[in-house]
Amino acid sequence: MPATISGGMEPSWERAIVDGKVDRVRAMIRAKADVNARDRHGQTALMLAAHRGHREIVELLIEAGADLDVTAKYNLSALMLSIVAGHVAIARLLVRAGADLGLTGSGAPGFSGKTAHDLAVARGLDELGAELEAEPPR
Numbered sequence: 152m153p154a155t156i157s158g159g160m161e162p163s164w165e166r167a168i169v170d171g172k173v174d175r176v177r178a179m180i181r182a183k184a185d186v187n188a189r190d191r192h193g194q195t196a197l198m199l200a201a202h203r204g205h206r207e208i209v210e211l212l213i214e215a216g217a218d219l220d221v222t223a224k225y226n227l228s229a230l231m232l233s234i235v236a237g238h239v240a241i242a243r244l245l246v247r248a249g250a251d252l253g254l255t256g257s258g259a260p261g262f263s264g265k266t267a268h269d270l271a272v273a274r275g276l277d278e279l280g281a282e283l284e285a286e287p288p289r
Contacts, residue, residue, distance in 0.1 A: 159188065159191060160188040171205045180215045224258070
């Protein structure tokens with residue numbers, strides 16, 4: 152069962168991630184889905200799941216070796232997307248897994264030059280912001 156077609160993310164893989172279909176995602180990972188395949192916007196399954204708040208899928212993807220630090224539009228990573236969407240528990244999970252806290256956004260004024268810490272503070276996620284500030288950079 153392929154997870155990519157012509158250089159992009161296979162539609163059934165993307166749909167399972169976006170819809171939060173944990174059992175389907177688990178089965179596709181077992182069938183050797185490319186966990187780092189990108190959709191038409193350059194986002195990986197981890198980025199999609201983190202942005203949508205699908206914690207169990209994020210956990211599965213981390214276990215399957217998904218690249219934590221891929222970036223897409225505005226140079227945002229899965230960690231940064233989870234923060235933008237207000238998914239604090241997922242942000243913490245990605246930090247514990249080793250996500251790069253030094254990545255900075257680009258382009259749009261709300262993202263340009265901002266780290267995950269900066270994004271958390273800007274969104275009023277003060278407790279998370281303090282945790283990210285205290286985390287040693289990797």
